[in-house]
Amino acid sequence: MPGTGRVAMIQAFANTPGASPGADQLGTQEEAAAWLRTAGLLPAEARLSNSEHAALLRLRESMRDVLAAHTAGREDVSAAARLTRALADGRLVLTVDPASAVQLASAARASYPNLVAVVAIAVAGSAASGAWLRFKSCSAANCGQAFYDDSGSAAARHCSAHAGD
Numbered sequence: 582m583p584g585t586g587r588v589a590m591i592q593a594f595a596n597t598p599g600a601s602p603g604a605d606q607l608g609t610q611e612e613a614a615a616w617l618r619t620a621g622l623l624p625a626e627a628r629l630s631n632s633e634h635a636a637l638l639r640l641r642e643s644m645r646d647v648l649a650a651h652t653a654g655r656e657d658v659s660a661a662a663r664l665t666r667a668l669a670d671g672r673l674v675l676t677v678d679p680a681s682a683v684q685l686a687s688a689a690r691a692s693y694p695n696l697v698a699v700v701a702i703a704v705a706g707s708a709a710s711g712a713w714l715r716f717k718s719c720s721a722a723n724c725g726q727a728f729y730d731d732s733g734s735a736a737a738r739h740c741s742a743h744a745g746d
């Protein structure tokens with residue numbers, strides 16, 4: 582079930598702006614840190630700096646733009662480049678253990694790069710399973726909710742609330 586686990590985490594992150602102005606769950610540094618802690622992405626004692634908060638919002642906006650491109654079935658050069666840049670903060674490396682098991686991990690120790698790495702690894706995992714391109718944002722007016730398209734045709738453009746539009 583691709584709607585669970587990592588994809589669900591990306592979906593929840595993409596949906597943090599909320600339905601109305603002022604409902605943004607990442608609106609301030611404190612709100613963002615609280616949301617990230619609840620999501621298990623930030624240690625209890627960790628804080629977000631101003632620049633990390635700004636980078637987090639850029640990560641989210643580029644992610645949402647890429648999801649909108651998935652919905653529209655078009656390529657968005659700018660969104661792809663911005664998401665690539667935002668995910669670079671995760672400093673992903675491939676580790677090989679003595680039993681030769683390989684794993685994506687972050688080369689960074691600080692909490693912000695580590696949480697970006699978790700998002701980047703989730704994106705990579707969803708791409709490997711074929712789920713990434715089915716991960717979209719609703720094209721209904723004033724919606725934009727991130728959703729997982731589990732339709733047979735993979736051509737859905739709306740979240741479940743707007744499925745009849």
Ligand SMILES: [Zn+2]
Nearest residue numbers: 719724740743
């Ligand atoms: Zn919708």
